[in-house]
Amino acid sequence: MEYEIVIGLEIHAELKTGSKIFCGCKNEFGDEPNTSCCPVCLGMPGTLPVLNKKALEYAVKAGLAMNCQISKFSKMDRKNYFYPDMPKAYQISQYDMPICYDGFVNIETGDEMKRIGIERIHLEEDAGKLIHDARGEGSMIDYNRCGVPLIEIVTRPDVRTPEEARSLFETVKSILEYTGVSDCRMQEGSIRADVNLSIRPRGREDFGIRTEMKNINSLRAVERAAAAEAKRQAEVLDQGGTVVQETRRWDDNKGESFSMRSKEEAMDYRYFPEPDLVPIVVEDAWISEIKSSIPELPQRRKKRYIEKLGIPAYDANLITMNKLVSDIFEAAAETCGNPKLASNWVMTELLCRVNEKGESVLNSGLTGEKLGEILLFLERGEITQTSANTVLDVLIETGEKPQAIIEHLDLKIQKDENLIAGKIHEILKENPRAVMDYAAGKEKAFGFLMGKSMTALKGKGHPALVRETLTRELQLYLK
Numbered sequence: 001m002e003y004e005i006v007i008g009l010e011i012h013a014e015l016k017t018g019s020k021i022f023c024g025c026k027n028e029f030g031d032e033p034n035t036s037c038c039p040v041c042l043g044m045p046g047t048l049p050v051l052n053k054k055a056l057e058y059a060v061k062a063g064l065a066m067n068c069q070i071s072k073f074s075k076m077d078r079k080n081y082f083y084p085d086m087p088k089a090y091q092i093s094q095y096d097m098p099i100c101y102d103g104f105v106n107i108e109t110g111d112e113m114k115r116i117g118i119e120r121i122h123l124e125e126d127a128g129k130l131i132h133d134a135r136g137e138g139s140m141i142d143y144n145r146c147g148v149p150l151i152e153i154v155t156r157p158d159v160r161t162p163e164e165a166r167s168l169f170e171t172v173k174s175i176l177e178y179t180g181v182s183d184c185r186m187q188e189g190s191i192r193a194d195v196n197l198s199i200r201p202r203g204r205e206d207f208g209i210r211t212e213m214k215n216i217n218s219l220r221a222v223e224r225a226a227a228a229e230a231k232r233q234a235e236v237l238d239q240g241g242t243v244v245q246e247t248r249r250w251d252d253n254k255g256e257s258f259s260m261r262s263k264e265e266a267m268d269y270r271y272f273p274e275p276d277l278v279p280i281v282v283e284d285a286w287i288s289e290i291k292s293s294i295p296e297l298p299q300r301r302k303k304r305y306i307e308k309l310g311i312p313a314y315d316a317n318l319i320t321m322n323k324l325v326s327d328i329f330e331a332a333a334e335t336c337g338n339p340k341l342a343s344n345w346v347m348t349e350l351l352c353r354v355n356e357k358g359e360s361v362l363n364s365g366l367t368g369e370k371l372g373e374i375l376l377f378l379e380r381g382e383i384t385q386t387s388a389n390t391v392l393d394v395l396i397e398t399g400e401k402p403q404a405i406i407e408h409l410d411l412k413i414q415k416d417e418n419l420i421a422g423k424i425h426e427i428l429k430e431n432p433r434a435v436m437d438y439a440a441g442k443e444k445a446f447g448f449l450m451g452k453s454m455t456a457l458k459g460k461g462h463p464a465l466v467r468e469t470l471t472r473e474l475q476l477y478l479k
């Protein structure tokens with residue numbers, strides 16, 4: 001039977017505030033376990049929470065960036081459950097009055113855009129982290145993450161393919177990065193997605209029974225998990241079985257998911273309004289203020305790159321995917337005055353280094369202005385392509401100014417004709433075989449000799465001049 005896949009995502013993102021959501025503990029990843037905790041976030045009896053205004057502002061900002069309505073009046077609720085990662089035995093969250101609701105984002109599917117509804121965005125606190133002993137002898141708990149502010153973004157079940165699920169996760173992630181509300185470091189778990197998925201025979205209106213896969217923390221894993229779960233459900237139905245409503249754990253290494261527990265219903269949590277916090281009242285003026293602080297978002301930026309700067313759509317898409325990359329491109333294009341050259345360098349040289357060495361390249365000594373300066377030297381014919389790459393490497397390492405790097409590595413282009421001719425002469429003497437091949441009409445031999453000559457000139461020879469001299473010297477040599 002042919003099935004249609006129905007997917008909705010629940011995306012949890014930690015907010016990049018200075019302190020936690022209900023206490024003054026600092027909100028930072030990577031501290032020694034249990035050092036960023038206090039009686040409030042450890043849930044000691046008698047302590048009282050106070051809502052962090054910045055966390056509320058970031059939640060509203062995320063909502064506005066995703067075209068949501070903002071609740072003028074909302075409240076926090078207690079979600080009761082017992083698990084060792086939550087010392088209070090309840091999580092302060094929002095139940096029936098989320099701070100943001102009824103929004104949408106546009107995602108790309110192939111060449112088209114598709115609108116995905118955002119049902120709600122609510123504010124809540126994160127739980128601690130369980131670290132399971134590798135020998136299976138016990139578990140340790142790190143409460144540093146307890147009380148870290150989170151937003152949960154719940155989308156409508158508008159997604160129809162695993163690729164769209166990935167695209168949706170990517171789109172939401174980039175909006176959160178651009179607005180600066182979350183650093184979205186997937187490897188640190190600061191953004192993670194739950195995939196809710198069901199299937200139904202094509203053409204049917206009502207939804208099938210869904211399962212939920214928890215805490216998936218990479219774009220690729222979202223796509224893979226969705227594809228595998230759709231396949232699993234189809235096999236269950238094809239064999240005459242029924243899908244069980246449950247929570248499943250996706251194992252990305254095995255490429256399989258495993259049943260964790262039957263899905264709990266909202267009533268299992270015995271939600272009630274948090275008695276220790278006052279309701280949240282948000283005024284229009286504050287909403288307007290937050291709205292005006294939202295920067296240009298990736299999709300608009302991309303459109304501007306294509307229409308105003310003449311960058312190909314594919315390149316514009318890749319560049320705007322990551323805000324740091326995009327910011328570097330903008331500054332480089334501005335400095336060198338040639339957006340196409342800047343985009344070529346970002347697409348090839350910069351992204352290649354990011355792939356090799358990781359995102360740290362983007363937080364190194366490199367700035368867009370300095371990349372633009374390298375491109376200016378290149379455009380003015382003062383350094384070669386090879387030298388420009390050397391300058392970029394040193395720049396990433398040291399953050400030095402390109403001008404200084406060029407001077408102390410002596411990278412200025414070599415235009416001394418006598419010196420070039422001399423080096424080429426040596427190369428021809430050392431490579432008689434290639435010279436013969438050239439004489440026999442083998443074009444490749446010229447490229448080989450050109451490469452040898454450039455190496456002999458330490459990559460600094462003026463390319464056109466070297467080419468011209470090599471052609472002339474070859475003629476003379478073969479006479």
Ligand SMILES: [Zn+2]
Pocket residue numbers: 020023024025036037038039040041042147
């Ligand atoms: Zn605390």
